Amino acid sequence: MxxxxxxxxxxxxxxxxxxxxxxxxxxxxxxxxxxxxxxxxxxxxxxxxxxxxxxxxxxxxxxxxxxxxxxxxxxxxxxxxxxxxxxxxxxxxxxxxxxxxxxxxxxxxxxxxxxxxxxxxxxxxxxxAGGAVSAEAEPAKFSTNFVPTPSLSNLVATETVVANLGRASQTIVDARATPRFKGEVEPLDPVAGHIPGALNRPFSQNLGPDGKFKPAEQLRAEFTALLGQRDPASVVHHCGSGVSANPNLIAMEIAGLGRTGLYAGSWSDWCSDPTRPVAQG
Incomplete structure (x- = not known):
């Protein structure tokens, strides 16, 4: 498996x-x-x-x-x-x-x-690697009965992020490109900036020049440097809309740092409420 x-x-x-x-x-x-x-x-x-x-x-x-x-x-x-x-x-x-x-x-x-x-x-x-590709339409599949079982992921709600903001029990890691994180540009959402206290780790940094994930030891060293004294188990990943945060989550697991949380609503959800704080720079 x-x-x-x-x-x-x-x-x-x-x-x-x-x-x-x-x-x-x-x-x-x-x-x-x-x-x-x-x-x-x-x-x-x-x-x-x-x-x-x-x-x-x-x-x-x-x-x-x-x-x-x-x-x-x-x-x-x-x-x-x-x-x-x-x-x-x-x-x-x-x-x-x-x-x-x-x-x-x-x-x-x-x-x-x-x-x-x-x-x-x-x-x-x-x-x-010599793998074949196809341009043919794939035939319809026979339906199955996929049954969900107890979740293996940690889905973090907006309310949880708000309640733990600034606490050592929660470390926000933002996967967006650094100019978006700093609030210098914002091509997709109505507000520029980031969640106060968040750390920035653009998701593209997990890959080497060949487009593959970096070795586990290198990923571990990079995330350890990013987190400093913060507990890896406290990490909650987010991005713009809960999509590009996942490579960071996968990278931490490859690095042996455990399966961390995902704030799926991410910045687009956070900034939809003007009462929530925003940081820039």
Whole structure:
């Protein structure tokens, strides 16, 4: 069972029942990810659209922000509709440096499914290793009955973040690019800045020049330097809308620092209430 990363070579030889998910996306062009999938994807891969499969744009939601989480029941129904079953290994990838694949990785843990791994290096690594790609439409899958089990993720609500602001029991790590964190630019949300006291760790810093996660020892050293004397177990990750924070969460787990929390509403949820404090610089 793979629970964090899987290499292209390991996927090529994977014999256990599994399903591959393509999570490629672009916030500026929401349809372009699916177009890229149709042009070239790992044979048999299912496309997971951020807006429709991995978010609750309509109906009940489990978080706020620009990409609110669907209910666990709604997510389980989607998994069932594409033929994913509880006994399968899931492999998730994108073309975006784990920006979007990490969301599905986290959500599967959230519904109790531990057998999910990120394809290290994404589609680029798959092709570099000689993996085939397909432009054919994938046939409809037979529906299954995926059943959520006790969550393996820590979903942190806005109220919890507010209640613990400034306390040693909570360390906020912001995965957005540093200019957004500082409030110098804000291309997506109505307010610029960050949650007071947050630390900044742009999610792209987890990857090496080859697009793969850095070695565990290097990630551990970098996060230890970032946290200083703070307890890794106190970390709550966030970003703009609860998507690009997940590579940081995965990186900490690879580094052996444990499975940390996710504030899924993130900055887009936080800044929606003008009474909440904002820091800049």
């Amino acid at each position: 793979y629970t964090t990363l899987i290499s292209a070579e390991q996927l090529q030889s994977l014999a256990t029942p599994h399903m591959v998910f393509d999570c490629t996306f672009d916030l500026a062009q929401p349809d372009s990810g699916q177009q890229a999938y149709r042009a070239a994807h790992i044979p048999g891969a299912v496309y997971a659209h951020l807006d429709t499969a991995l978010s609750a744009k309509t109906g009940p939601a489990m978080s706020g922000g620009r990409h609110p989480l669907p209910t666990q029941e709604a997510f389980a129904a989607w998994l069932s509709s594409v033929g994913f079953a509880n006994g399968m290994q899931a492999v998730v990838y994108d073309r975006n440096g784990v920006n979007y694949a990490g969301r599905l990785w986290w959500m599967l843990k959230w519904v109790g499914h531990d057998a999910v791994a990120v394809l290290d290096g994404g589609l680029q690594a798959w092709q570099a």
